[in-house]
Amino acid sequence: AQSVAQPEDQVNVAEGNPLTVKCTYSVSGNPYLFWYVQYPNRGLQFLLKYITGDNLVKGSYGFEAEFNKSQTSFHLKKPSALVSDSALYFCAVRDGLTGGGNKLTFGTGTQLKVEL
């Protein structure tokens, strides 16, 4: 079975400061890891993914994430937060061994609030 945990319901950060949104996962095989962002009353938008290769993945809007196999983590980061980054962020995982349409398991989401 695959699972993902986002330990923080909410993260608050001042504009211009670095931000980190945490994610840990559990899979049987190799993980396929994703970050999505959701603005109010909208669908989710893809930010970045890790399938294989370099542990540091760069994505949309200046976000990046670091895959850490030993800690089974995939934390989302940004060097300098913007007020417009305020949104709900979801981590998701798929077990590389599973089939059946690329099912993803999502975390419960972390609300990011960036203040002036």
Add this chain to the structure above:
Amino acid sequence: SQTIHQWPATLVQPVGSPLSLECTVEGTSNPNLYWYRQAAGRGLQLLFYSVGIGQISSEVPQNLSASRPQDRQFILSSKKLLLSDSGFYLCAFNREVEEKLFFGSGTQLSVL
């Protein structure tokens, strides 16, 4: 380009009434299609997915059903809605060779 359309955006239905939510995809063929439900604006629960016409897999037992009458059309239905069916419903797709999901804009369903 690939797009996904989901409607309606908002729906208020009485308990016991039927439901039909529709989702269509453009710009790709033979997509994998998904219905998710998001309760209280947080975690997403996968309800159904489909890898082809007429092929539906249900992830959790529930009062809902799904159908895929055409390659790029995915329908979420219920014969009799329950209060607990209220939530934000999201349709999504991806292609066989790409991993990321493209999401529709969602339907906010309120069952009263």
